[in-house]
Amino acid sequence: MDAAKTPHADGRGVLIVRNARSGTAVIRSDPAATFGERLPAARVHELAEDEDLAEVVAAAMESDAAPDVLGIYGGDGSVSRMAHLARRYHRPLLAMPGGTFNHFVRALGVDSVDAAIDACEAGSTVEVGVAEATADAGDPVTVLNVVSIGAYPELIEERERRTSLGKWLGGVVATAAALRRAEPLTIVRDGRRARVWSVFVSVGRNDPDRVATMQRQEADAGALDVRIHHARGSKVRAFASLAFGKRSAAVLRAVRLFPRDADIERLLVRELELHVRPEPGHPSVFVHDGELEQRGPGGFTLRCVAVPRAVTVFAPPREH
Template identity: 75%
Template sequence: MPLPTTPLPASPSGRGVLIVRNALSGASVMRADPSPVFAAELPDATIHELAEGEDLATAVAQAMKSDAPPEVLGVYGGDGSVSRMAHLARRHDRPLLALPGGTFNHFVRALGIDDIDAGLAALAAGTGLRVGVAEVTADGDEPVTVLNVVSVGAYPELIEERERRSTLGKWLGGVAATWTALRRTEPLTIVLDGRRARVWSVFVSVGRNDPERVATMQRQEVDAGVLDVRIHHARGTRVRALASLAFGKRTAAVLRAVHLFPRDADIERLVVRELELLVRPEPGRPSVFVHDGELVECAPEGFRLRCVALPDALTVYAPEP
C-alpha cells in the first residue's frame, strides 16, 4: 500500500528555500554542474556552496539567525551530506529537500528521487512524506540521525584504510585498501544483550532490508519503524569477510556461485526497535563505525553504540507514490 503523502509548503520558484551544496560529494563520478538548473528553476532560492573546511551545521545556523530564516532546508550532495541536513531539519523543525549529488544517493533513491528534476517537482507541488530514521549515539556523544545504515567491523575499517590513502584517488585508494584488508582484517568482539561474540561485521539498517544481503547499504523501506540487524560471525576467512560487503545483487550472486559468500549459518538476523552494542576492537585496530558513508572515530579501547528506530521522525519532499 502506498504511503500517505504529507502536504508541504509548495515553492515553484524556491522562495523560502535554502539549498546547501557540497561540491566534494560525488567526486568519484562525472556529474553535471547543477548551478544552471538552480538558477533557472529556483530563482528565489538561496544557494550556499560549502567552502573548504566549512561545516554544514554552521552554514544552516547562520541562515536560521537571519531576518528571513528559511522555511525549507535543502541539500545537494551524497548520503553523508543528506543525513547531516536531515538531522538539522529535525532540530529546526523544517522539511527536508534532498537532491541527489553523490555517488550512490541511497536515501533519495528510496524516496523515488532519481535526479534533481524529480526533487524540484516535489518542491513545486508541495508533496512529501513522513519517514522513519534511526538515532545513533556512541558513548556520551551527541546523537546523530541515520537514514540508511550504521556499521561496525570490516566495512568501517575498509573505509578508514581508504581515507588514509585518499591521495591515490577514490578508486585506486579503494583497491589498495581492499588489498590491505585481505591481509590484515581481524574480527572484533561485541557484547549484545549479555552475549559476547567474535564477529567480522555488524550492519544495522533503517527499516527492513533484503534478507539475502549482509551489507545492507541501501535503504529499502521508506516508512522504516524498525532496525534490521545483520551480524556476520567470525567463523570463516578474511575473503568471506570482505565478500560479505558486496551490496549489489549481481555481485552477491556471483560470489555465492563460486562459494565465497558467507554461509547462512554464519549470519545472525534480528529485527528490533532498539539496539545497544558494546564494541571492542583488537589492540591496535581502528575503533570506528560508519553511518551513511560517514566515518566516526571512537576511543581506542572501544565504545558503546546505541541505535533507536524513530518512526515518522523526518518530513521530506518526495514525488507522489
C-alpha cells in the same frame, strides 16, 4: 495540488546548500543552471572546504529571512547531516542526489535534481523514519540508511588514509590492506559475547539475502534490521559479504565465497545496544551513511534507536 500555487514553487523560502566535494569520482553536470531556472528565488550556498554545515544552517535560521525549507545537494553523508538539522529546526528536507551512490534519495524515488524539484513544486512529501546512533555519551546522530561496525568501517578507514591516490586506486589499495590485516572484533549484546566480522544496522526492513544492507528499502521505518556476521568463516568471506549489489552477491554465492546463511544472525528490533571491542592495533571506528566516526582506543558502546516519521522529505508520490 497546483505546482504554480505551492509556497515554494519558485524557490522562495528555500535554502540549498551545495556540497561540491560529494561524489568527486562521478562525472555530473553542474546543477547551478537548474537551480537558477527552476528555483530562481532560492538561496544557494556553496559549502567551502573549511565550512561546517551546521554553522551555515544556524546562521541562516538566525537571519531575518529564515528558510522554510532546508535543501542539500550532495551524497548520503551530506544528506544525513542536513536531515539531522531539518529535524532540529522542524523544517522539511529537499534532498537532491549529488554523491556517488545516493542510496537514501534513490530509495524514495528521487533519481535526479529535477525529480526533487518536481516534488517540491508539487508539495509532494513523505514522512521518513530514521535511526539515532549514539556512541558512548556523545550526542545522537541521525542515520538514514545504515550503521556499521567491523570490516566495512575498517575498509573506509584504510581508504581515507589513501586519499592522495584518488578514490578508485585508493579503494583498491585499501581493500588489499584491509583484507591482509583484518581480524574479527568482539561485541557484547544483552550480556552475550560474540566474535564477529561485521554488524550492519539498517533503517527499516531490508533485503533478507543481503549482509551489507547499504540502501534502505522503505520510507517510514519503525524498526532496525540487523545483520551480524559471526566470525566462523575466512577473511575472504568477510570481505565478500560487502558485496552491495544483488548481481555481485549472486556471483559470489555461485563460486561459494559468500558467507553461509548459518553464519549470519538476523534481528528485527526497535533498539540495539552493542559494546564494541576491536583487537589491539585496530581502529575503534563505526560508519553511518558512509561517514567514518573515530572513537577512543579500547572500544565503545554503540546504541541505535529507530525513530518513525522523524523527518518530512520532498519526494514523488508513492505507488500503492
